[in-house]
Amino acid sequence: MAAVALPRLARVGEWLRLHQRAIWRLQWAVVAIYVGLLVGPNFLPLPGRAAHVWNDLTLFAQFVFWGLWWPGVLLSMLVFGRLWCGIFCPEGALTEAVSRKGLGRAVPRWMRWQGWPFAAFVMTTVYGQMVSVYQYPGPALVVLGGSTVAAVIVGALYGRGHRVWCRYLCPVSGVFGLLAKLAPMHYAADMRAWEATAPKAGRNVAAQCAPLVKLKGLDSASPCHMCGRCAGFRNAIELKGRAPGAEVVAGKxxxxxxxxxxxxxxxxxxxxxxxxxxxxxxxxxxxxxxxxxxxxxxxxxxxxxxxxxxxxxxxxxxxxxxxxxxxxxxxxxxxxxxxxxxxxxxxxxxxxxxxxxxxxxxxxxxxxxxxxxxxxxxxxxxxxxxxxxxxxxxxxxxxxxxxxxxxxxxxxxxxxxxxxxxxxxxxxxxxxxxxxxxxxxxxxxxxxxxxxxxxx
Ligand code: SF4
Incomplete structure (x- = not known):
């Protein structure tokens, strides 16, 4: 069968699907940088008066985490949807990796409560202010590291190679999901092609969605981590462009x-x-x-x-x-x-x-x-x-x-x-x-x- 020429954005999705190994390596590199910047400053004295962002690891880590990392991640949601979650996030990578070897339990009912993204975001934000998370390495380790440890524990208990933590409990997942609604791209399923293609046919027969997004009827960018693994599934799912904010206008x-x-x-x-x-x-x-x-x-x-x-x-x-x-x-x-x-x-x-x-x-x-x-x-x-x-x-x-x-x-x-x-x-x-x-x-x-x- 002759290969079908895909639109440019869809080709990006396909590329991501075909390069999962490279993405996996990239994720581990981000994990290493993240752990280094989070843990390292805790073994050093607090910066003195002569310290600068470029000559002090604590200030450098502060600048990277709060000055570049977080504003950059939020901004990326508006442009690429949750690509950060699917390609770079160290917590996502860790919880998924652990979940592959974990106990594989079913997601409990309490975890599916829809109020968690709100409650977790409020609690983390308030606690961060109480301990001055932006200013000191200890609180950064407790807040960010605590979240990472929780992600690993959830991965060890629930799911089979899934990101149960990201889907239900991550303190910023709700915020990311909302901001992604503004993005000018999303993975979407063409239902006509879906119905016309058998599950084990098409150019991608092995799609597994780590954050547990339902692929049939896929349309919303909110829960999708933009990892590309479902690109081409049943010849129906593609990365597509859309008007910025279209999901806000059409959505509920x-x-x-x-x-x-x-x-x-x-x-x-x-x-x-x-x-x-x-x-x-x-x-x-x-x-x-x-x-x-x-x-x-x-x-x-x-x-x-x-x-x-x-x-x-x-x-x-x-x-x-x-x-x-x-x-x-x-x-x-x-x-x-x-x-x-x-x-x-x-x-x-x-x-x-x-x-x-x-x-x-x-x-x-x-x-x-x-x-x-x-x-x-x-x-x-x-x-x-x-x-x-x-x-x-x-x-x-x-x-x-x-x-x-x-x-x-x-x-x-x-x-x-x-x-x-x-x-x-x-x-x-x-x-x-x-x-x-x-x-x-x-x-x-x-x-x-x-x-x-x-x-x-
Ligand atoms: S729906 Fe799931 S598998 Fe498909 S791109 Fe989004 S996160 Fe990846």
Missing amino acids: ATVWDSLLILTGLMGVATGAFLWSSSPWFIDLKLWLADLLVNAGVMWPVEGTLPWWMLTDYPDRNDVMTVLDGVSMLAVIGGVAVAMTLALGAPLAVAARLAGRGAWARLHHLVLALLPLAAAGVILGLSAQTVSLLRADGFRLLWVPEARMAVLAAAAGWSLLLLWQVAGRHAAGLRRGAMVAVGALSVAVALEPWHLLFQVW
């Missing part, structure tokens, strides 16, 4: 998606980026201290906890008291609640404007805020990059303008998605009213960054 969403976007990404994560610069933290702390001192209760004002519970580095003059910790949690929690309500209320009204069934419509409309949610976490994390580089003498005078440009582009994209999503539920004046009201959420989403980058 659940209450967990809305919670992860509004409360998780735009609430808790925003609070985590904001609290240390905000006057709210100081004001609240002083007010609480006043109350406590007047009541003669001194232990929260003076008491500290071990470094793995709350930041405690007396040598660096960096110690959080219990009162600091409580004030920080209150500010993050307050921002999360305020953002959820302020972002959700206009969208709820917009959803109601189109008539009955507003609840499901609300979740669909919330997806339109994904570009702003992504811009927020990328800018928040890249603030670490900027701080580290400025501490090393780089002036980076263009950064404020670049930040404004990113926010403006994200706001524009969110408005466009709002218009497109509203068009799925209403037409004419009603659609216009939905967008006008929903646009208030776009304005609300910009406010924290206005405060952080321009006011404080």
Whole structure:
């Protein structure tokens, strides 16, 4: 049979499928770099005053993890979907490798709870702030290394060469799945070709999906790790291009998606980026201290906890008291609640404007805020990059303008998605009213960054 000429993007998918051995080697190289950067700095003294990113392993690891790695991974989701997960992620590689030799148990019911991506993301983000994960190697080892150890244990217990951890429990899997909806490419199954080809026919007869994605009817980029192993299965699955955000417009969403976007990404994560610069933290702390001192209760004002519970580095003059910790949690929690309500209320009204069934419509409309949610976490994390580089003498005078440009582009994209999503539920004046009201959420989403980058 003559070989069928595939479109260029589909050929990339095929190439990935045919080079799994090379990808496997690459994954182990990433595992080695990851372990080195995560563990190595814990055997060294904390960086001194003369230390720089280029001459100190601890600062270098900090810069790589929080300055390049994480913002880069988030950005890659918007362009390539979850290619990072399938090709580079060290946790994915480890959990899958262990699962090949593990006990192979079935995935338990508790693990399938749909709220895990939200709960795990919130808990990891808050705990990271409590222990200053961006600043010190010990907390980075506990947070990132703890997640890796959990991934290995889950791999040892469940699945047979699968990525059960990634599918159900990884703290960033939910976020990655949402951001991947914006990507301009995805693996999709052509159902006509699927039905016309027997399972053991076609150019790929041995597809096994490590993150347990159902291949029949494959369409969404959310759960797919873009590994390419199913490319060509039943001559039906191909890597295809699509309009950026097409999955947002056409897709559906659940209450967990809305919670992860509004409360998780735009609430808790925003609070985590904001609290240390905000006057709210100081004001609240002083007010609480006043109350406590007047009541003669001194232990929260003076008491500290071990470094793995709350930041405690007396040598660096960096110690959080219990009162600091409580004030920080209150500010993050307050921002999360305020953002959820302020972002959700206009969208709820917009959803109601189109008539009955507003609840499901609300979740669909919330997806339109994904570009702003992504811009927020990328800018928040890249603030670490900027701080580290400025501490090393780089002036980076263009950064404020670049930040404004990113926010403006994200706001524009969110408005466009709002218009497109509203068009799925209403037409004419009603659609216009939905967008006008929903646009208030776009304005609300910009406010924290206005405060952080321009006011404080
Ligand atoms: S559906 Fe599964 S096998 Fe196919 S590309 Fe995505 S992760 Fe890989």
